[in-house]
Amino acid sequence: MTRKLLRALVFVSLAFWFLLVVVPVVWLVYSSFKTNEAIFADPWRPPLSPAEVSVDNYARAWSKSHVGGYFLNSVVTVSSALFGTLLLSAMAAYGLARLRVKGRRVIYYLFVAGMIVPTALTLAPLFELLRSLSLLNSLTGLALVYVAFSIPFSLLMLYGFFSSLPEEVREAAIVDGATEWQTFWHVFLPMARPGLVTVAIFNFLGLWNEYLLALVTLIEPEKQTLQLGIANMVVSMNYRSDWGTLLATMVLAMLPVLVLYAALHKRVVEGMILGAVKG
Template structure:
């Protein structure tokens, strides 16, 4: 009886929390299909008529379309590079014993302690000296550099959970170090790679500060910067429907990406919880 009551309270709490999370999301989605007049006069009502023009104005007139495409390109390229480079660094740090190993790990650990705002001025001067300011390629390099320490330590934990007998068996079968990594260790670490990809996808997709200071050309700006611009414009205009449509466009890719890989994320979060 006690377990049943505990389960009932737990499920009730989860349902309440889920509803509290979903209400603002649904409200934003509904307002994205309402006219600005309905949003101001009847904020809690359903739309009198569906206004899909909001999405067209947000995409074209507000310039969110080019920001959306820039963010898609930057995020996918950056996440791919982060996962690949981090896996190549995490594998030897996890499985091999070599000189300066602890020093290298501590160096990456120091990267986790550096606040973004503290590095803004020297980072801008460095990128300006390299002529990578106002460059998508430069922004991708900065994102990769900032995300490597966290991702490497995350993947080290996953590689630590893979039994060494599998690696030894591959070596006995004639696999060299590179083949062991690509053919054996990397597939076994897939849950960790996908978990790292999801965390980095969300962080980079929503990143604003670095994109703001490194990108000045309007054609190259990412979606968070474009969203900030449209929010400032709303101080002088009343196109709230386009603003809500832009908010939907900003969180929709993250939701889709998570729904596709949510099972892998659960696998990754529980990997190594039970050690045989």
């Protein structure tokens, strides 16, 4: 009897936390479809009839508040950084795991040491470096920084992957006359696909949500990413209370992550756990 009661109480607590998580997110999504007047009149009320649903916030955000630009900047920067990270980490992981050369362990540790570097320590020198390379205010500059900061962890994961694959595969390919690069590209990379997907998801989540490095690198409004755009809109709410636009922008920033999470839940969880345990 007491056991049953206890289990019921535990379930209630689980349901309570469920609501605590879901309600704000649901509120955010439906409120983004309300007009500013409706938000002010009653911030809680969901739009119940089709007449109350309005996509004005999205239209206004996209055209008037640079959000279309922010979104594209984020997409361009993150996708190119992701591509660069995967390619370069896989190359380094293959070289370090498969080509037995003197001093490779030192280089491996040099790479992995990057995981403990706090972003804050690099901000000032990074700013000066980017300025002297004319990469300040440039999405290319930010993407390169993202690649460099993503390599240590990605390399660690892929190194484990490439080390676990049998050496006979490589020898067979070499005996067949394949160059080292062909062996890497046509044999090892396809075999490492599950590892690459996990690394890609992990990095996507981190980079899409990244704020501090973008804050230091991108100064002009036209160049900014979604996260910078949202943070600046929060400040501008003080003199221009256009909550609708802000809510719509937040939904847009959340959308890619939500889609990825819903579609690949298992892989996301796997990536995050590996990230915590190894990092």
